[in-house]
Amino acid sequence: MNTALQSVPDIYRILPEVILTLTGVWIMLMDAAMKPSKSRRSLGWVGAFGVTAALYASLGQLSMPAGTAFFGTVQTDAFSVFFHVLICGIVLIALLLSLDTLPADQHHRGEYFALMVFGAVGMCLLTSAVELLVVFIALEISSISTYILAGYRKNTGKGPEAAIKYFLLGSFATGFLLYGVAMIFGATGTTQINDIAALIPVAKSPSLVLIAFALLMVGILFKVSAAPFHVWTPDVYQGAPSPVVALMSTAPKAAAFALLIRIVYGGFPMLKPMWLPLLWAVAVLSMTVGNLAALRQENVKRMLAYSSIAHAGYLLAAFAGAGTSGIAAAAFYTAAYSAMNVGIFAVITVASGYDEKLPLIGDFRGLIHRAPLLGGLILFFLISLIGIPFTGGFFGKFLSFTTASQGGAVWLPLIGLLNSGLAAAYYLKLVVSVAQTPAANSPVAPKPQIGVAAGAALAFATIATLVLGIAPSQVLGAAKASAQTFATSISAIK
């Protein structure tokens, strides 16, 4: 093991992050060097290229033996690669989407692309960090980028409101996390996630460990917008530009779920009797609160915000699974959720534009008649979100609930599936609105144009959602391999 570790230069362990950082910096410099009147579109393509390169670099990490670098602060393994690829994929789709939908006269457009790429650096680092201070730094890198992006529509009232709300609440949450890190260090004398497990039994004060763990959970559950830490989500999603929501409703969540898995399974496996009921409660609460609140929404983005809260709940149900199966199911669900959610926001972006001409569910009435392709895609992603078989949404939910029932919690799938029945009601409101004939007196909206980049983004998301539903074996295999990372620490659970 040691020889293998030494044979891989440290830099390769953070190669994707390095590529992303260089890409971001390059975009910033070019943005400054270019004439203000010149189109910044090419910078978006630079970003897309850099993210693709990072994605390949992550895949390349699979061929190295799993191990840590930089004094044990980052670790690459099948788990980190799985999430790296996922995050890079999402950011790539979001960039392609922004290329076509961002208005050409938008100021600071170069900055926008750079921020997306910098956000990706933080998120990727978050999935491979195994030292709590690096975790904190990674979280901040990703959060600050998304704070700024959330408020990008400066000329609207909602934009800055979203950014301020997200920033204030987000800062509190990271504050909690930082407190947790400090207390963990106080209790065990280490901030290495992998060492915590061994040191907890000899911790100076067991109650301090529990408090620290609770504070960490607050910070992470805020980031995944699980109830009861979800209140920021609808306002922020409503105010932020749609392509940004496509990114921030998926990639930072995926990274935060990766962190959650790393901390509960890697750092605190023996506390499972404590965190499992906690996560169950959060899961049930998230599903129920998310779905009930979504039922009452008229604004599409608010409705999808609540739906994403509910999906966090379905995902958390997977943690009830025994052994590594729960991790595999959670990882797979993250991928499926990301594919369909980024997809539906992509369609909404293309259909209603950057300035959101169609904010309400009723505004989508007759979309399938105006633009059959977009209408069809929105139906497809909604069907996946409802959880109809042969889509990624169904298979993810199915895996999550299978592991939960195998773990002995049959009531959890029951609550979850009844909840998805409830959820069908509000998704169907949009389905019906899209499929309905347009109202006779409604003004004829122009047919949305789909550019090459946006078309590619839609195609990626659609194919991913379909593949995850029909031929999930390969991704499932990767998810299982990534779960094996925690096999040793899980075996410590009695």
Added chain:
Amino acid sequence: MDSMNGIILSLILIAPLVGAAVILLLPEKGKLPAIVALITSLFTFLCTLHLPAHFNSGAAGFQFVQEFTWIASPDIHYHVGVDGLSLWLVVLTGLLAPIGVLASWNSIKERTKVYYALFLVQQTAMLGVFVSLDLMLYYGFWELSLVPMAILIAMYGRNLTENSSPKAALRFFIYTFVPSAPLLVAILWLYAKTGSFDFATLQVAIGTHAFSTAALCWLAFAFLVAFAVKVPVLGLHGWLPDVFSEAPVAMAMVVAGKLGLYSLIRFHVGLFPVQARQAAPWMIALAAIGILYGACLALVQKDFWRVLAYGTIASLSFCTLGIYGFTLAGFDGAVLQTINEGVIGAALFVLLGALYERFGTSTIANYGGLAKKTPALANLFVITGLALVGLPLFNGFVGEFLVLSSTFTGVSKGWAAAATIGVILSAAYLLSLVQKIFYGPESQAVIAYPGKDLGFREQLVLWYLALIMLGIGICPNILLNGIESGVQQSAGYPTLSEQMKSNASSFVVIAQEVRKGGK
């Protein structure tokens, strides 16, 4: 042709999907999507006819089986096959597809591409339900069958401007989607305990008392409710009248009945024979009351779609009655009646659709004395009506007779009597409907009507269906032989008493005798 046997079911499942993809790729020009859909559905129908041609009704178990691992873990297989139970239902589904296309030929004028593509996807989903032998695959098709149906009702319903079609679609979806949540939990629970989704494996595991009685009760209940909604059984039928009034004809004719009834026999009775028997008294009561309730309500409806809806509840309750009587003749009758209901219901939908297309109203009071102007329509309506009422020589008679006689001797004389009253009431509502529409004084709308009778396309469909009704009525044994071999296994043959079996076979003989007498 033996080489075909291994892949024929996959071919049947894939053909409509390919057709749907072709339709989406081709331009929306005139009747092109409809023509492609017709060719596809005829081809699929031909493929389904391969099944009875090569079916060995003497052999036990499933035939035309194809199996391979779809996903290794969780252990999901692509496993398809048919037995006597599903054989004719597959053929029926294949048969109704071209009829559905022809029924939509003129009534669907806009966005025909989407319509026919979804229509064909719906076809695959329904066929998939009948042939899946892996519970997960089955559940996949079961859920998939909801989606095109709901979208088609929302997009192509009759009252799009008043929003009632989208509401009917929503109601249909929620009604059927929510009960399938407990069904999926039950399937997952079985998988968690046995590690298999395979129908036969699960049947053995449940049969060998691997589970506690309480658990089995809950599982059986979850299965029962999910299927009963789809049939629908009395009390869970709230979605049906709305869907019948709103859905396009081609969808309404396949929405009720066969999927739910097949699932009840295969998966409720087949997997949980003991629990199904415990539920039987309730189901029989619901069915008998459903027959009376449906027929009575059909009598007083002012809208002909609603007459048909309540009439359908009554005829489907016959099937339920047959299933839960747990006699072989009852099962035979139930499956046969399911097929009959599919054929007769399709014909009635085409007939009423023809009326609706011509007059644009479904209020019965607007009609009257139409027989003079459209004799062919009137004749065909009467023929179909008589088949539904159960006139000997028609298919409705055989099914009803098998169900009623087996209920009378094998189950309960009281419920059988109640159901028989339902038969009389069904004659009453149908004949009064015929009377109000086709005879009596001519109404304003009819006087104003230029007098175009059924076109060639409509006559072709309807005579074809009428021939099938007559054909099944005259020689039901073609179907019954296959059905019987299927229900014996699905119904847990060993649990049927010898007495019942001999009773059952004698009923078949009696039925044949009666039919001979009828000639």
